[in-house]
Amino acid sequence: MNDSLILRTSAPLLLWLSIAVSVFVLLRGHNAPGGGFLGGLMGAGGVLLYAIARGRVAAIRFLRLPPVAYCGIGLLAALASGLPGLLGEAPYLTHLWAFPAGLPLGTTILFDLGVYLVVLGTITAMFLALVGD
């Protein structure tokens, strides 16, 4: 891999920038283009750039958990998001909403977060398996 000083130096900044953007896209996704899938791809893009700039080991250190574990957390979140609806006789994945002080909060965000984490985990797991140190 060609070692570029500019890329190495700017990598952490770009990483956090893409994660911030990806979270914005994730939250925006309910009513506008975006959502968990797009957000997850963007977040994964940041991690991949970091891995290219600083190497695979540094990227894994940043993630703290193995990438597949992110898929696990995401699947758990998505699974859990469908359960509250079951309490009220409704079918699975019936989402519930609450409006504390006018802020719309639904269990859908948990589902979207799950999708985000599964996509992030899958893409980084595949990429980090292919990239050299």
Added chain:
Amino acid sequence: MTAQLLLVAPLLAPLLGAALTALLWRRPAVQRPISLAATVLLLGAAVGLLAHTASHGTLVGAMGAWPAPFGIVLVVDVFSAIMLVITGVMAVAVALYAMGPGAAERDRAGFHPLFQGLLLGVAGAFATGDLFNLYVWFEVMLIASFGLLVLDRTREQIDGGLRYVLLNLVGTTFFLLAVGLLLGLTGTLNMADLARLAPDVDNQGALAAAAMLLLVAFGAKAAVFPLFNWLPAAYHTASMPVAAIFAALLTKVGVYAIIRVFTLIFAHDAAFFGPILAVVAMATMVTGVFGAAAHYDVRRILSFHIISQIGYMLVGVALMTPLAIAGSILYVIHHIVVKANLFLIAGAIRQAGGSFALARLGGLWVTRPLLGLLFLVPALSLAGMPPLSGFWGKLAVVRASLEAQSWVLAAVALAVGVLTLFSMIKIWNEAFWKAAPAGPPPAPPTRSQRLATFTPIVALAAITVTIGLWTEPFLALSFQAADGLLDRQAYIAAVLGPEAAR
């Protein structure tokens, strides 16, 4: 709440298993009990679901409360519930067996998350009431099964895996084409809605074309003639627990899908599809059994027998009589148990004799008489010897063929049974009966490994004997499932409401 929870529980159990084992990616030792617990949960949920559907009728759930035919519905009738129960039985058996020799390497390669993912795909395919959703579950299954197939990362496995993926991709492309055609013709992909609208479609030719595309897509999954070549190429490279769960479930999902769409959506045109399916069924039986006769590797022989048995399962949908469909369902139940057990025993033969090749095996009857007896139960059952489970399955299928005056079908089914016996005797003679070849025996497995290997084998053999000696409840259940499949209006009414049915 309880009914809706019960409906999704067979999907949530493997999903939970997959999530937790993925979360604990670096702790294979912890993954093992979680994986086993998830399969037990799956089995328990499926049994509950079968009890519920058998007494209260078809259970329907509109996911996310989006009503049918616009949202995705899960529809579990008696047939689906039977398939889910047998999935649960196989899942528990294989999860136990996978704790035997080789477990550490498999676990490190990610066996458990992939295994749970596969179970999720299979359970989803059995539970869904939406054609496109079925496609999605097929993809879930395909991704997980590809990972499982190349678990050991050897050259042969990747070769077999590539063939498997390639043929399945072609198959799913046909599936997508058919889905597009059906959506264009009827404007819906909900299976109940399709069944309601299909008889009134003006362009019945295009509908038949879509049906044939679906037959190719599901036939490739089920490994029917002439789309079976990938199966022996892929299965004989996989590690034993993986081959067992594949042999038990993957082709049967294809069979399930064929039975489901041809009894539900295309039933009004059964006179046209029946003969085609009958020819496919006969060709599948014959090629499979001849392929098995020509091979001398235990895994290849067993793989070809999967193909030949798939033919019996198609007889029901070819004849469309209650007895024929009930016979097919009984055959599927029996076959899944027996076939998976034979693969598990092949793994045990390899542990005892050090090889899968018949030429390098021998003398096991002297050293392992118990293994020999355990082999005979599923082997004779597969060949259809009374009083084991295979006899009743074959009896129902052959009798239904005779009642429908399909003499050729009945004759082929009987002849293939005899040839199956020949293959099983071949394995018996070579592996157990002839003198042991020279060479040191392989290292004996530890006590806990032996326990993990033999508990599922004995349990599945016990199920085979039980079905054989105490057939009535299983046959009654098969008849109930067959009646449910033939009563399309009840299915439509359950999903879309009573006013939609005619």
